[in-house]
Amino acid sequence: MNGAVLYGPRDIRFVERQDPTIVESTDAIIRTSAVCVCGSDLWPYRGVDPITRPTPMGHEYCGIVEEVGSDVRIVKPGQFVVGSFFASDNTCPICRAGYQSRCVNAEPIGALGAQAPFLRVPHADGTLVATPDIPPDDLIPSLLAASDVLGTGWFAADAAAAGPGKTVVIVGDGAVGLLGVLSAKQMGAERIVAMSRHEERQRLAREFGATDIVTERGDEGVARIKDMTDGLGAHSVVEAVGTQESMLQAIRSTRPGGHVGFVGVTHGVALPGLELFYAEVHLLGGPAPVRRYLPELIDLIWNRTIDPGKVFDQTLPLEQVAEGYRAMDERRAIKTLLVPA
């Protein structure tokens, strides 16, 4: 098969890779129906996370089970499945507590390269969730979104304790931030403030449930949020960027006793201890335990309650993966869906 391989900064190629096969008896092989490019893929693409050798890319996926190992009991060939970007056994104490992305046997799907027509998924029974039936084509973008970008936005809103009566601020207008808006809306938040200066993203944020748009950033952004909340700050803030500025903006926008959910993969961040001490906010973040939420998210998508697939504003054949990365790198696309041939 051919798949996406990163050779160096901004050098991604659609090249021959070995077909995946069952390695462990708990593996499944799936034929991907759709895959996509993640904001976090841009870190190595831009050379910020250096790579030392050609690296298969991609960790968001959904598709049809082709084959399962001899110890797979729940997942069946022919099922349509969605999985998290971390494979997890879903039985260890960390999984049972709902933190499957940190499963004691976790394996990052990114290391296996999901931007390809076939993918080996470890711990298939613990990782994959089947849809009620083979989905109609128009649901596939939303189901794909559940694999990471929706699951991550959902976790962020959950970690930020979004809920009825709450003012929720979303820092970051990438796909995760936008789906953080959708998640906060689903969780019943009263007021949802999207911080964005891009008209197209503002529009989608409003469509997903944002009640307010703030275009200011940094200290000015914080001041605007304080103005909107009687000087107190928001109850809940989602951080979906990962820089020092965005983390501090998120913390400073939160009222004492409030919650920050941070899901932007942090780069060059050092949180000043004394500021964190006096901020007195709940802080929780990290790689989203998407598996915890998948059954509920699939249900909401299947019932057409939510349409997270709208974040995909570019669809390309997988072989044009390089253009997909370029478009996201240049912020011409919010998120690019890739369709294997």
Place this chain on the structure above:
Amino acid sequence: MNGAVLYGPRDIRFVERQDPTIVESTDAIIRTSAVCVCGSDLWPYRGVDPITRPTPMGHEYCGIVEEVGSDVRIVKPGQFVVGSFFASDNTCPICRAGYQSRCVNAEPIGALGAQAPFLRVPHADGTLVATPDIPPDDLIPSLLAASDVLGTGWFAADAAAAGPGKTVVIVGDGAVGLLGVLSAKQMGAERIVAMSRHEERQRLAREFGATDIVTERGDEGVARIKDMTDGLGAHSVVEAVGTQESMLQAIRSTRPGGHVGFVGVTHGVALPGLELFYAEVHLLGGPAPVRRYLPELIDLIWNRTIDPGKVFDQTLPLEQVAEGYRAMDERRAIKTLLVPA
């Protein structure tokens, strides 16, 4: 009156200060029955937090109400009261959410100097909680402890989500850490690990409910905790020191999805973002909202369910305050109670 005033590093004097008077109509004046020296007082005492002029010291207190301002409705002269180290109105949205130490009208008692026979307490109705009656002398140390050191240990254990079935680790064997042990025990924790290499403090930790003592620190301490928890880390970790080493030790001792409650006033701490991201722990800390817990704590003390006053292993007349600071600085005393003449 005479009170404790810090003139410079390790130069604390018992000197003439102006008697406090009602300034705002919501103030009360109390005659202190007992005050004490806090671990956090040692930062300026040691010159780590520099002072620029002679500074009245102390923020932990209990005593008899002498006089109240014209707008004080609840607190009455003659009552025995305990208050938090932050005055709070207890009516603003932040107070109502339970974060009174960050009240929009908060005033630090430390700025008023509680190590004195009389103290002005702002926002008396929001800050002070009366005991059911004038307490017997033997309850006074425990009631004094509720003002900060117990309330802080309690908040730390609460922020760390201590509870039934949980393994709770306490980093720091000062008075706050020891009362973190007591608090975790009251909250029903299954296993309580005190990290201490001081025999006297280990003894008190065991008395307060510690099931295990770990003497290792830093990475070795983390490795011991991992060994004791099937490699997972503790569910709940209380951080009661405030240094970079202790913060990282606390975070690294916590399992993914677990909780860290940090109450050591942080000094020179910068939390590495990427480590915090992959740690995936809940983090909450800051100045304890003692007021939230005071009614419950007073009740537990009044009923003799808990005896937090045991942390006071030195009692001196207030005029010997300098010896109290010296003993704590040199770790000869865990905590020093001071009795006004």
